[in-house]
Amino acid sequence: MLKLVGCILLLFATTGIGFILAGKLAARPKQIRRLISALSILETEIHYSSRNLSTACSHIGDRDIEMISELFRQMALRLTTMDGAATYECLKLAVQDWWPTSAMKTSEKEVFLQFCKTLGNSDRSDQLTHLALAKQNLQVEEQKAREEQFQYEKMVRTLGVLAGALLIILLY
Template sequence: MLKLAGAALVLFAGTMIGFMQAAKFAQRPRQIRQLIHALQRLDTEIGYGQTPLPEALARIAAALTAPVSTLFAEASAKLASGNGETVSVCWEQAFKAGWQATSMRPPERDTMLRLGETLGGSGAEDQLKHLKLAMHQLQAEEQAARDDQQKYEKLCRSLGVLTAALVVILMM
């Protein structure tokens, strides 16, 4: 009886690990899409609204869901604190601190960090060009993420169940 309960727990745990890994593959394209949407809003705020950057980032954060919204909210808070740091430094600190909570990978982070180097340091026209470039790069990453999702999501689920089943067989 105890072996059966242990086997059921191992099978359940292995299955859940597989499903959690598969969920990361499903979340990545959604989070990249949120980043693209956020950059489109930032493009509008800079190009048409001419909104101050801390306020624009706060508005964007309010329109997104966590964990992506946290990145923009943190950047906005750091800029609004007025402790003399540049936009680039605040942006980098916010994105490096909050990135672990996302399912995104280094290419997306690097794109956002490169964008942060140009925000606030040049004219609106130049910033808009860099925003468009970042959006195009993120769109390419989103397509790659969708391809990865199609390839590996089902594989992770199956692998979790099968690995747990193997452990149960070896235990018996």
């Protein structure tokens, strides 16, 4: 009886791991899309508004863009609390603190940090050019993430169940 309970728990655990990993694969393209959406809002802020960067980030953080709002809130907080520090350093620290909580990979992080280097260091038109480039690069990454999701999501779920079944067979 105890063996049966252990086998059921093992199957649930490996199945759960498979579903968690599949969920991360599914979340990545959604989060990239939301980041692109937030950058579009920032583009509007830069182009039509005369707000400073911390206020613009705070404004984006106040919107309900799942997961991404927190990134922009942290960016706004760093920009206001780290007075005198370089803009890029403030943004980099906020990104490094927030990134592990997301499903995005380092390629998206590098694209975003590359864009952050231009914020506050160039004129409005140059920032808009770099913003458009960052959005383009993120769209490419989103397409790759969708392909990866399509290719691996179902396999990872199935692998979780099958790994549990294999362990049960080996242990029983």
